[in-house]
Amino acid sequence: MTSELNNGFKPQPAQKRCGECGRLTATFHSIYKGDGFCCACYARVFIRKECQACGQGYRIHPKQDFAYCRACRPKMIPCFRCHRTNYPIGCYFKDKPVCNTCAPHFKTEKACPRCGKLSAHLAKALEFGVTEAICKSCISAYYNPCELCGRARHPLKEKDGHHLCSKCYRLGLIPCPDCADDYPAGLGLRCRDCYLKKLTRSKAQIAIHLYEQKSTQHDIIAFAEWLLCHTTPLKAVVSVNRFHPLFKIVDESPDEWFLSAHILAPLDKELLRKDGYARLFYESLGKIIPAEVLADVSTWRSIYKHLEYIYQPNSYPLSTEAQHYAKHCRTRIERNEIKLRTLKQQLSAVVSFTTYLKRCNRQLSEASVSEFLRHYPGLEASLTGFLVFFNGPRAPITAKRKRCKTSSKSILKAYLRQPKQEEKRPPIKVIYAALNYLHGVPKSLLPQVTMKHVYHDNETGLEVRIKGLRYMLTLTHDDSD
Numbered sequence: 001m002t003s004e005l006n007n008g009f010k011p012q013p014a015q016k017r018c019g020e021c022g023r024l025t026a027t028f029h030s031i032y033k034g035d036g037f038c039c040a041c042y043a044r045v046f047i048r049k050e051c052q053a054c055g056q057g058y059r060i061h062p063k064q065d066f067a068y069c070r071a072c073r074p075k076m077i078p079c080f081r082c083h084r085t086n087y088p089i090g091c092y093f094k095d096k097p098v099c100n101t102c103a104p105h106f107k108t109e110k111a112c113p114r115c116g117k118l119s120a121h122l123a124k125a126l127e128f129g130v131t132e133a134i135c136k137s138c139i140s141a142y143y144n145p146c147e148l149c150g151r152a153r154h155p156l157k158e159k160d161g162h163h164l165c166s167k168c169y170r171l172g173l174i175p176c177p178d179c180a181d182d183y184p185a186g187l188g189l190r191c192r193d194c195y196l197k198k199l200t201r202s203k204a205q206i207a208i209h210l211y212e213q214k215s216t217q218h219d220i221i222a223f224a225e226w227l228l229c230h231t232t233p234l235k236a237v238v239s240v241n242r243f244h245p246l247f248k249i250v251d252e253s254p255d256e257w258f259l260s261a262h263i264l265a266p267l268d269k270e271l272l273r274k275d276g277y278a279r280l281f282y283e284s285l286g287k288i289i290p291a292e293v294l295a296d297v298s299t300w301r302s303i304y305k306h307l308e309y310i311y312q313p314n315s316y317p318l319s320t321e322a323q324h325y326a327k328h329c330r331t332r333i334e335r336n337e338i339k340l341r342t343l344k345q346q347l348s349a350v351v352s353f354t355t356y357l358k359r360c361n362r363q364l365s366e367a368s369v370s371e372f373l374r375h376y377p378g379l380e381a382s383l384t385g386f387l388v389f390f391n392g393p394r395a396p397i398t399a400k401r402k403r404c405k406t407s408s409k410s411i412l413k414a415y416l417r418q419p420k421q422e423e424k425r426p427p428i429k430v431i432y433a434a435l436n437y438l439h440g441v442p443k444s445l446l447p448q449v450t451m452k453h454v455y456h457d458n459e460t461g462l463e464v465r466i467k468g469l470r471y472m473l474t475l476t477h478d479d480s481d
Contacts, residue, residue, distance in 0.1 A: 020045060032061045064095055073097050081105065082202070114138040127154065148172075149186030196233035200224050203240050210244065216251040223247075226281050243278035246271050258287045265300030272297065299340050306347035317357040318364060322350050325389055349382035408433035416475065425454060425462070426475060434473045435464065441471070 015024040019035030028036030030046065037045060046059035051069040053076055058069035068076050074087045074097065081102040090103025098106055109118040112135040122133035128142045143152035146165040153165035164186075171185035176194055183191035190198070204224035208217040223243070227236035245267055250257050257263050264272065272279060272294065279289070310319075310326045329346050332338045338346075353372055362368045369387070373380050411433035415426060426434075428451060435441040435449065453466045462473040 112138060146186050149184035151186055193233045196237045197228055200228060200237045200240050207241065207244065211247065211251040213251050213254055215254050216247055219250065220247055223281050227277060239277050243271060246278050258282065258289045259293060261293045261296030261300050264297045265304060296340060299344050302344050303347060306351050309351050316354055318354050321390055322354055325350060325386055328389065345382045346385060349379040350386050352376060352379060353383055408437035412437060434475060435471055438473065439471050
């Protein structure tokens with residue numbers, strides 16, 4: 001009796017809930033944007049239209065706007081991504097049909113339960129006992145490569161001692177429709193090199209929609225052809241999409257991009273290497289980046305790096321003052337009041353000083369400035385400009401480093417204590433000290449004196465002749481005073 005009941009028992013299909021009326025149903029008659037519709041709701045919600053291609057009637061959702069039935073859409077509407085026709089519909093993107101080959105690019109990525117990587121190509125492998133959806137990389141681990149085409153396929157068949165995939169087993173080598181060379185049938189519609197060339201051109205065609213200027217769109221197509229002529233097809237397909245940031249700069253300033261360091265500075269330095277493909281491509285067109293522009297690009301990168309730290313959202317010591325000072329320096333560089341390297345040094349001093357205060361947990365004071373300059377004496381001038389800028393209501397503290405001035409007399413003493421060297425004139429610094437100490441020449445006039453004004457006389461010693469005046473300098477090593 002029990003066996004008869006078991007034999008007569010048939011499992012019921014899983015029940016699904018209609019997204020319109022909420023009733024349970026065995027199957028959905030149609031699905032629109034994730035909501036399933038039962039037969040009754042499908043006939044009530046979906047409106048009936050006549051196909052403009054075949055004349056047959058069909059139903060679509062009121063929010064859809066198709067002029068063709070589902071069978072005619074692949075023939076009349078090209079794929080949204082690859083623009084081919086006569087394809088099986090894989091999905092819809094913004095109510096545009098997408099072929100089944102391009103459909104994975106529009107699916108939401110999910111984590112693979114095996115390796116944890118995000119992928120839109122999750123599938124089961126029931127022939128290997130895998131009942132959960134895993135990524136292609138995990139599935140290919142169960143496959144063995146075909147010995148002719150090299151692709152991982154399952155199952156493989158043995159022919160003449162070789163394990164081949166089904167296509168290579170049936171067809172072997174076939175001629176390529178593009179180059180007429182023989183290639184393994186398992187590779188697909190064309191040989192590997194022709195496939196890579198077509199893929200390179202296809203990527204360039206898709207990329208032209210990223211740019212507004214017709215000249216830039218023409219450049220990206222010409223760049224793909226240039227890559228195919230100067231590199232291998234594999235390098236071309238990998239490199240064609242790597243230089244989009246540079247082409248974006250070209251699109252914004254098509255005439256002066258290669259002459260402006262300010263425009264090129266946001267680019268990564270790898271994009272402007274002298275052996276970079278995009279740079280070589282534009283050099284072949286006569287658009288050569290000058291060496292002085294490349295030098296300024298490096299300086300602008302450092303300036304942008306300092307500005308990124310100064311304008312960071314996190315609080316740090318003197319953050320408001322540093323931002324005001326950075327704005328002041330940028331205004332001066334726009335007015336050509338300071339040089340680019342001066343702007344870099346000024347911002348570098350601000351970043352170094354504020355970082356020092358934050359690291360040591362100190363406040364702005366004369367002691368902290370002196371301690372900082374003891375470790376970084378080369379930033380004294382730039383830091384002084386930052387502190388003097390706030391010598392007022394913003395920053396009441398004006399910290400200056402005390403300089404030890406060397407007198408002319410001490411310079412002469414130090415020189416005369418040294419052992420005498422035959423036929424060697426004293427340094428210009430000693431000449432200045434002697435003129436100031438012995439003859440009272442003001443220090444403001446000393447820079448006018450150069451070594452060409454100094455004459456040597458065996459009887460009188462040194463003589464300085466300038467503007468009709470003569471100054472005798474008797475420097476002997478016997479008397480230090």
